[in-house]
Amino acid sequence: MNLVVVSNRVARGKPNEPMTGGLAAALLPVVEHSGAIWVGSSGRVRDGHQKEPFAEIEALGSGAIATLDLPAAHYGGYYEGFANSALWPALHSRSDLIRVSRDDYISYREVNAFMARALMRFRKSKTAFWVQDYHFLALGAELRDLGVDDPIGFFLHTPWPVAAVMQGVPNHRELITAMLAYDLLGFQTEADCQNFLGYAGGELGLIIEDGVVLSQHGRTRCEVFPIGIDAEKFAAYAAKSASHPDVSRLRRSLNGERLAIGVDRLDYSKGLVNRISAFDRLWTEQPQFARSISLLQIANPSRGGIEAYGNLQNEVARLVTDVNGRHGEVDWTPIRYLNKGFSQAVLAGLYRTAQIGVVTPLHDGMNLVAKEYVAAQNPADPGVLVLSKFAGAANELDTALEVNPHDVDGMARAIAIAAAMPLTERRMRWDAMMKKLRGHTIQQWSSDFVAELEKCRTEKVAAAPLAAQPPQALRWLKSAISGVRLI
Ligand SMILES: O=P(O)(O)OC[C@H]1O[C@H](O[C@H]2O[C@H](CO)[C@@H](O)[C@H](O)[C@H]2O)[C@H](O)[C@@H](O)[C@@H]1O
Numbered sequence: 001m002n003l004v005v006v007s008n009r010v011a012r013g014k015p016n017e018p019m020t021g022g023l024a025a026a027l028l029p030v031v032e033h034s035g036a037i038w039v040g041s042s043g044r045v046r047d048g049h050q051k052e053p054f055a056e057i058e059a060l061g062s063g064a065i066a067t068l069d070l071p072a073a074h075y076g077g078y079y080e081g082f083a084n085s086a087l088w089p090a091l092h093s094r095s096d097l098i099r100v101s102r103d104d105y106i107s108y109r110e111v112n113a114f115m116a117r118a119l120m121r122f123r124k125s126k127t128a129f130w131v132q133d134y135h136f137l138a139l140g141a142e143l144r145d146l147g148v149d150d151p152i153g154f155f156l157h158t159p160w161p162v163a164a165v166m167q168g169v170p171n172h173r174e175l176i177t178a179m180l181a182y183d184l185l186g187f188q189t190e191a192d193c194q195n196f197l198g199y200a201g202g203e204l205g206l207i208i209e210d211g212v213v214l215s216q217h218g219r220t221r222c223e224v225f226p227i228g229i230d231a232e233k234f235a236a237y238a239a240k241s242a243s244h245p246d247v248s249r250l251r252r253s254l255n256g257e258r259l260a261i262g263v264d265r266l267d268y269s270k271g272l273v274n275r276i277s278a279f280d281r282l283w284t285e286q287p288q289f290a291r292s293i294s295l296l297q298i299a300n301p302s303r304g305g306i307e308a309y310g311n312l313q314n315e316v317a318r319l320v321t322d323v324n325g326r327h328g329e330v331d332w333t334p335i336r337y338l339n340k341g342f343s344q345a346v347l348a349g350l351y352r353t354a355q356i357g358v359v360t361p362l363h364d365g366m367n368l369v370a371k372e373y374v375a376a377q378n379p380a381d382p383g384v385l386v387l388s389k390f391a392g393a394a395n396e397l398d399t400a401l402e403v404n405p406h407d408v409d410g411m412a413r414a415i416a417i418a419a420a421m422p423l424t425e426r427r428m429r430w431d432a433m434m435k436k437l438r439g440h441t442i443q444q445w446s447s448d449f450v451a452e453l454e455k456c457r458t459e460k461v462a463a464a465p466l467a468a469q470p471p472q473a474l475r476w477l478k479s480a481i482s483g484v485r486l487i
């Protein structure tokens with residue numbers, strides 16, 4: 001089976017460059033080892049009507065990356081508009097930030113249709129399509145409209161909120177009905193999956209049986225596939241990172257003080273304001289921690305053309321200046337705040353240098369930084385992960401110090417507890433988390449999904465004659481022939 005992976009963002013495959021987000025970071029090794037073709041946006045646009053989409057193709061391990069120039073007239077409305085100003089805030093339960101625009105929705109659908117047409121040239125006799133993330137909710141339906149009867153699966157990297165929040169997204173019914181053209185919908189957590197099923201059953205009134213939604217598109221299985229990392233790679237990077245100039249300079253600069261590290265895109269979902277406020281609270285309420293704990297916050301700028309992101313960047317910069325101004329000394333800077341990225345090899349060394357990892361998003365699909373921080377620790381003297389209960393990673397990393405990111409005092413207390421935690425407890429917590437990370441790698445995540453996708457397609461085709469009926473007919477049939485299972 002040939003695998004075609006599709007996402008908006010693709011990784012550049014250069015080992016010394018930072019990754020832009022977890023999706024690209026996670027899929028890079030999957031494509032390298034599976035021989036898949038990974039199709040995504042080049043980040044450039046092209047004017048006019050493209051007969052043949054312009055694609056650049058380069059090898060990536062045993063696979064390849066094909067990047068497309070997206071249509072100039074629709075790119076802004078698609079990426080900064082509908083995807084990141086309507087869907088992203090909704091998916092992260094920030095209804096207050098949803099921006100509604102009819103034109104953005106049209107552009108979003110145009111780009112989904114454009115991508116479907118472009119994908120036809122990557123289709124061979126036996127192909128499975130694996131679509132990634134909220135940029136392409138309608139891509140499966142567009143492919144079906146073009147006559148594609150191959151397995152088509154979808155994985156959502158973000159959370160899926162409760163139905164009342166999704167109802168704030170323009171055209172939500174049409175869009176979510178289109179999602180049912182996929183054979184398999186994958187989610188990061190059980191809560192996300194249940195929220196989706198709740199919407200399908202409640203808002204769309206569809207029948208759901210054992211995690212399968214029955215609709216006019218047939219059967220759509222919904223399942224949980226928490227994304228993993230290559231823990232061994234991070235451990236190996238960390239073990240040999242000391243010689244890297246950034247890592248050794250950081251270590252020399254510490255003078256015995258303890259370091260906490262935060263690594264995030266500058267995104268309102270990451271809870272940066274509350275995190276910095278928690279450090280402010282710690283240094284104010286427990287002055288013995290001034291000089292003895294400092295924070296290294298890497299905050300890579302993201303989606304800078306969107307107002308909410310520009311506002312956040314200003315707010316965080318102001319807050320850091322204020323906190324440093326009040327708590328700093330001539331020879332001590334409480335928060336080292338960097339608006340740039342590092343390669344994962346360097347990042348691993350920075351993670352290992354820090355005794356505390358602070359990962360406190362208000363909402364996050366998974367948060368790979370949490371997993372990478374754990375994997376990069378020195379087994380003989382591991383650091384402590386302070387982790388938000390609203391990160392998908394909290395489901396697996398359940399021996400981290402769990403915090404509520406809305407509770408600034410609680411986070412300040414957790415940071416103090418982390419700083420004082422004895423070695424035996426740190427090792428016990430770290431061992432348990434490391435076992436989970438080793439037991440569920442990124443390669444397993446992808447092979448589990450693809451195996452399930454092939455199985456679902458076979459089941460869907462076998463059940464097609466009955467499941468292809470409109471949902472109203474299914475409901476009527478079900479009540480008319482009681483006791484008969486409609487699968
Ligand atoms: O492509 P961008 O607009 O620059 O944004 C970067 C990525 O952000 C999001 O990442 C998510 O995927 C991670 C891996 O599964 C997950 O750990 C994290 O919780 C998610 O937020 C977004 O979903 C991606 O599409 C973006 O590429």
Ligand SMILES: O=c1ccn([C@@H]2O[C@H](COP(=O)(O)OP(=O)(O)O)[C@@H](O)[C@H]2O)c(=O)[nH]1
Nearest residue numbers: 018019021022023025265341342367368369
């Ligand atoms: O300077 C940086 C900051 C982050 N990352 C990578 O970007 C990803 C961030 O993923 P995460 O799931 O934590 O959050 P997202 O940005 O996708 O929301 C991780 O794999 C990091 O290793 C990186 O390579 N360099």
